[in-house]
Amino acid sequence: MFRAIATVGGWTMVSRILGFLRDMLIAAKLGAGPMADAFFVALKLPNLFRRLFGEGAFNAAFVPAFAQMLTQRGPAAAQALAERMATLMILWLALLMGLGLVFMPQLMQVLAPGFVERPEKFALAVELTRITFPYLLLICLTALVSGVLNALGKFAAAAAAPIFFNLLSMIALFALAPFVATPAHALAWGVTLSGVVQLGFVWWACAQAGMVLNPLRAPSLAPEVRQVLRRMGPGLIGAGVTQLNLAIDVIIASFLPSGAVSYLYYADRVSQLPLGVIGAAVATALLPLLAKQIHAGQPLSAHRSINRAIEISLILAVPAAVALAVLALPILAALFQRGAFGPAEALATSHALIAYAFGLPAFVLVKVFVPGFFARGDTATPVKIGMFCVALNLVLNLILMGPFLHVGVALATTLAAWANAGLLAYLLHRRGKWVADRRLRRIAPRLLGSALAMGVVLAALSWWLAPGAGLQGVGWLALICALGGGTYFGLAQLSGGLDLRELGRLIRRRR
Structure with a gap:
């Protein structure tokens, strides 16, 4: 497990560093005004669906099923399952993408209702989201192929693919900006182009691993496909509760003064560095490992894997959270304070970063505890907890946004994350699926x-x-x-x- 975590974490670190360079350029060119708010909303929608349908709910249901098929019935049966799921995903997401492009103004009224009172900002957000929306189909297919690679024990290519997102976004900001209406339009086109490159890269890596996927297989609802779909439905909330909470943050922030969406975006991006390197790496490595251990009848090994995953998470996440809270303003000033992003924007963003920092260990622990349920085919329990935490986040947002503005929005997400992690840990412990061993205590x-x-x-x-x-x-x-x-x-x-x-x-x- 350490080898997989190191591989995923290392490539994720490279991607996050490039992401910081990209965000530094965005801050210098767009600042934290209406154009930046519109672009970040346009980026949020396909990213939300990617994390829910692609990386979140789908992988939570697909990776254990693929690992079980690979262990019990061999590579050919596992490949057939992956191809059937790819076909269904293409059909479903193509329909969703078409509807989204047509009804984008109505969808934007739900995603950023506060923009409606500012027509120019609303129109720009609609236009940019239409450009980025095809990224949804491309990146969800990328997540599927990445899930296959992870289940095969090949973590490097899937972890390295997001590098292309950051590289192509930066290239587009310089190369396309003279030919489109605004720098935000150039960034939006860069996002969609990066989806094409990422999908091609992981598809090639999967072929190199000996599994050449054919996405044009005739649609089929075989028993194993239906099992994945049944588990995927409730997993939309169970695996994606953090993303749903962040989406609620955007909706609430759209009602706040201009710049609130951008402050939350920049603060979230900084907090995502340790979360991505630690949380995503641990979760990516832990889910297929737990699934194999459980299906092989090794409950003690599974129990030990969870404890060591928690240990690794705490070793890195706790000091990262303290450092982000103490150095929030110096970090943001050093990274972003130039061009259109001045001292006032850095100060406002630092307050949100401090609020997010207190929740960093909880965000990481959620990624450790959720695979403990998903690896056993239990998607219902995280769903129930997730629904409660989404509702809690919404209530806390409404309570805290008045006195604390965008900082209250970030604080609500942090409190909901701690509630999520605590409830997941309590139920795993009560069911005898996890006990903190002597070393962890x-x-x-x-x-x-x-x-x-x-x-x-x-x-x-x-x-x-x-x-x-x-x-x-x-x-x-x-x-x-x-x-x-x-x-x-x-x-x-x-x-x-x-x-x-x-x-x-x-x-x-x-x-």
Whole structure:
């Protein structure tokens, strides 16, 4: 599992770094005004469907079924299942895409109802979303093929594919901007083009792995296909509750003063670096592993895998959350404060980032606990918890948006994430599917204490050393983070929360 997490996490880190470069360019060109708000809404809709239908609900239902078919009936039967699901996905998403393009104004009234009172902003959001909407079909098929690769134990290509999204977005911003109406239009076309490239890349990787998929197989509702569809329905909420909460954030933020959507986007992008590197990597590696262990009759191995996944998550997510909360403003100033993105925008965004940072461990733990249900074919329980948390997020949004504006929106998402993680952990424990073992109980408080001590050191260093934003600010920020990281790992080693020698052995084994 460590090898898979390292592979996915490494490629995800590269993608996130390129994503920061892309967002720095967007901030400089678009800032945090109406054009940026419209583009981020246009990007949110296909990304929401991708994470729900593609990476979330579909993979939660498909990967365990594919792994079971591969283990019990062989590669040919597993390939047939993947091809049948690809055909159904193409038919379903093509219909959805056609309806979305036709009824986009009505759909935008649901996604960003606050834009209706600003006709120019509303019209721009509709136009940009129509350009990005085909990305939905392309990236969902990419998620399907990536699921096949992950179940085959091939994680690198699927984790590297998002790099093309960031590269092509940056290229489009420079190459297409002179030929289209606005820089936002150039970005939108770059998004759709990246979907074509990502799909082609993972399809080629799957063929290299010995499984050449044919998406034109005649539609079939074989028993195994119906099983995936039955599990996929409830999984829409169970696997995608965080994305639904973020979609609610956009809807609520559209009623707030101009710039609120952009503040939340930039803050979410920064918080997504550790979430993507840690949470997505752990979840991607854990789901097929648990499915194989459970279907092979190895419950103790599955139990141990969950505990080690939690351990890895805490080792990385807790200090990342503390660092983001303490260094929110220096991070945003160093990354984005240039061009149309000034000090006022950086300050407003930093408040949202602090709120998101407190929820980072919860976001990661949700990605660890949900596979514990999905690997056993139980999509109903995460659905019930997810529905409750979506409702809770909406209520908290309505309560907190008045006094705290966009910060209240981010805080509501954080509180809902902690409720989600807590309920998932409680039910897994009560059903005997997970118990925190002695090792986890011993190291968790020590990791927390080390991270809090690191936070004190970071606060002192940022006050003493950081001279401001810009290029120099990036250098000082890197120095502060390096000193903080050394403090955390040193204290964790001394307190017994982390064994760096064991980590070194795992890395050498990975190499």
